[in-house]
Amino acid sequence: xxxxxEEAVIDSAAVDAIFAQARTANSFxxxxxxxxxxxxxxxxxxxxxxxxxxxxxxxYVRSAxxxxxxxxxxxxGNKAKTASAPLVAILSYDTDWAxxxxxxxxxxxxxxxxxxxxxxxxxxxGNNNAHLQAGYFILAVRxxxxxxxxxxxxxxxxxxxAFFPAxxxxxxxxxxxxQPAEDAWGEAKxxxxxxxxxxxx
Numbered sequence: 001x002x003x004x005x006e007e008a009v010i011d012s013a014a015v016d017a018i019f020a021q022a023r024t025a026n027s028f029x030x031x032x033x034x035x036x037x038x039x040x041x042x043x044x045x046x047x048x049x050x051x052x053x054x055x056x057x058x059x060y061v062r063s064a065x066x067x068x069x070x071x072x073x074x075x076x077g078n079k080a081k082t083a084s085a086p087l088v089a090i091l092s093y094d095t096d097w098a099x100x101x102x103x104x105x106x107x108x109x110x111x112x113x114x115x116x117x118x119x120x121x122x123x124x125x126g127n128n129n130a131h132l133q134a135g136y137f138i139l140a141v142r143x144x145x146x147x148x149x150x151x152x153x154x155x156x157x158x159x160x161x162a163f164f165p166a167x168x169x170x171x172x173x174x175x176x177x178x179q180p181a182e183d184a185w186g187e188a189k190x191x192x193x194x195x196x197x198x199x200x201x
Contacts, residue, residue, distance in 0.1 A: 018142045023185055025147035028178030032087035032146065040140045040177075047136030051111060052104045055097035055126040056133035057169050059090040069162050074174065075153030085149070086178035090159060091137065092169040093130035098122050127172065134173050141177055147184060149176035 004020065005012045016022070037060055045054065061070050070088065071079050082088055094100070098115040115122040134150070141148040151174045159171045 014143075017145070018139055022142045022147070023188065025149045025176070025178075025180040025184040026081055026186065027181040027184045028081070028085045028147065028149070028176060029181045030086055030179035032177055036144055036146075037087060039144055040137065043140035043143060044133060044137045047133060049129040049132060050125060051101075053097055053125070053129050054100075054104055054133070055093040056130040056137070057092045057094050058137070059092065059163060061088040061090060066163075070159065070174070073155045073158040073162065074151070078151050078153045078174070081149065082151075082174065082176055085176035087176075089137070089175045089177060090163060090171050091130065091134050091173040091175060092160075092164065092171040093126040095123070095126065095168055095170055097126045097129075127170070131172065134175075137175065141175070145179075146177050147180040151175070 001012065002020065005015050008015045041058055044056070044058075049055070061067050067083065067088065070090065071083050074082055098112055101109050101112045115125065138148045138150060152172070154171075154174055156171045159174075160167075160169070163169075164171065
């Protein structure tokens with residue numbers, strides 16, 4: 001048992017499922033129901049973001065036609081596993097996330113002006129916070145007993161053209177979701193130690 005297990009307020013099995021023993025899957029089996037897909041987002045939304053902005057948008061790809069379009073935009077090494085995954089999600093951010101200000105932070109809109117006046121800052125903030133939410137999304141997948149296979153090996157310009165032609169969303173991650181198949185894992189990859197990464201000042 002690690003210090004993480006000893007200090008956690010959730011049980012060791014949950015620590016293992018969400019963090020310590022969880023790994024990126026490369027092949028999948030089973031199914032993901034609509035209710036489970038909804039539950040993934042319902043957990044994701046509670047993670048903190050700047051100003052409660054919540055710029056992440058999730059597109060679940062279920063139809064054969066949409067799956068084929070997505071697979072065509074992926075790097076060769078990602079095509080087969082995505083074609084056969086029980087569920088695939090395209091994660092993107094809302095390019096007009098600040099336009100939703102009164103919905104996510106009602107009663108306090110003073111900071112909105114700095115994003116209205118600086119489109120580059122607005123884009124960076126939306127992108128950064130959606131990436132933060134993507135981490136919550138992966139943990140939510142794991143907390144429901146599934147494995148996640150997040151991928152950046154894709155032509156996101158082609159994905160945007162096919163799935164978000166209005167330019168209202170910018171994709172940045174594709175995530176395969178399902179039960180891990182028997183051959184889902186390669187060799188465990190090394191993780192940096194506390195002493196290699198952390199300093200106290």
